[in-house]
Amino acid sequence: MISIIVLILGFILGLSFDYIGSKLPIKEKKVFRFNILSIIIGLLNSILSLFFYSMYGFGYEFIISIVLTSLLILIFISDIKYLIILDSPLIISFLIIFLSKLIFFDLKTALLSIIDGLILFLFMLFVGFIGKKIFKKESLGGGDIKLSFIIGYVLGIPLGFTSLALSTFLALPYAVFSILSNLRREVAFGPFLISALWVVFIFSDKFYVLINFLF
Numbered sequence: 001m002i003s004i005i006v007l008i009l010g011f012i013l014g015l016s017f018d019y020i021g022s023k024l025p026i027k028e029k030k031v032f033r034f035n036i037l038s039i040i041i042g043l044l045n046s047i048l049s050l051f052f053y054s055m056y057g058f059g060y061e062f063i064i065s066i067v068l069t070s071l072l073i074l075i076f077i078s079d080i081k082y083l084i085i086l087d088s089p090l091i092i093s094f095l096i097i098f099l100s101k102l103i104f105f106d107l108k109t110a111l112l113s114i115i116d117g118l119i120l121f122l123f124m125l126f127v128g129f130i131g132k133k134i135f136k137k138e139s140l141g142g143g144d145i146k147l148s149f150i151i152g153y154v155l156g157i158p159l160g161f162t163s164l165a166l167s168t169f170l171a172l173p174y175a176v177f178s179i180l181s182n183l184r185r186e187v188a189f190g191p192f193l194i195s196a197l198w199v200v201f202i203f204s205d206k207f208y209v210l211i212n213f214l215f
Contacts, residue, residue, distance in 0.1 A: 006053045007046045010066075014045030017070050020089065021077030041073060060104035064154060067093050068198045075147070079190035085143025093150060113153050120152030120160045121145060144189050151197045158211050159200055167196035 018041045052065040071093055078084050101110035124145045131139025152160040171192040178187055200207050 003050060003053070006049050010046035010049030011042040013049070013066070013070060014042035014073065015039075017041065017045065017073040018077065020086070021074040021081075045069060045073065060100050063100045064097060064201065067096050068154070068194070068201060071147075071150070072194050072198050075190045075194045079143070079188040083141070083188055085141065085147060085190045087143075087146065090143075090146055090150060094153065097150075097154060113156070116156045116160060117149040117151075117153035119157060120164070121149040123161075124148040124164075140189065144193060147190060147193050147197075151193065154197065155200060155204070159204060159207055162207055162211060163196045163200040164193075166200060167192040170196060 015038055018038045048069050049066060052062050052069075056062040056065065071089060074089050075085055078086060098110050101113060124140060128138070128140035128145055148164070151163050154160075155163055167189070171187065171189055174192075175187050
C-alpha cells in the first residue's frame with residue numbers, strides 16, 4: 001500500500017516539477033496540458049521515488065533524495081531551456097533540508113551545515129569573479145552560485161568540493177563541443193551541478209572511500 005502511495009505521489013510531483021520548470025521561468029499563462037515528455041518525467045520520478053523508498057525507507061536520506069530529484073528535474077528544464085535557475089525552488093529545498101536535519105539529527109547539525117553551504121557559496125562566488133575578470137563576461141550565473149550553497153549544505157565540505165569537481169568533468173565535453181561548434185549560446189552549468197550533487201549524495205559512501213584513498 002505504501003509503495004503505491006509513493007508511486008502516485010512521485011508521479012504527481014514529477015508533473016509538478018515539469019510544470020514549474022517549463023512554465024514559471026517565463027511566467028507563461030497557458031493552461032498546463034499533459035504531453036509525452038510530462039508523462040515520462042512523471043513516471044521517471046515515480047520510479048525513482050519508489051527506488052529511494054526501497055533503498056532508504058522513510059527517513060532523512062529518502063526525503064533528501066526526493067528533494068534533490070525535484071531540483072534535478074526543475075533545473076534541467078529551466079536552465080537548459082531558459083538559462084534560469086529559479087530562486088523559489090532553492091529556498092523551498094533549503095527549508096525542507098533544514099527541517100529534515102533538525103528532525104532526524106539536531107539543531108546544532110542543522111545550523112553548522114549552513115557554514116559548509118556558505119563556504120561553497122563564497123568559493124563559487126570567487127570563481128565567478130575571477131572568470132568574469134578573465135573572460136570579460138559572466139562565467140557563472142547567480143543561480144549556479146546559489147545552488148552551490150545547497151551543495152555545501154547537503155554534502156558538507158569534502159563531498160561538496162568533490163561534487164563541484166565532478167560537475168566540471170561532466171560539463172567539460174559539452175563545453176568543448178560548444179566551442180568547436182561555434183555555438184553562441186551560453187553553456188547551462190546548473191544541470192551539471194545538480195547532477196553531480198545527486199550522484200554524490202546517492203553514492204556518498206563510495207565517494208568517501210575515494211576521498212580517503214586519495215588523501
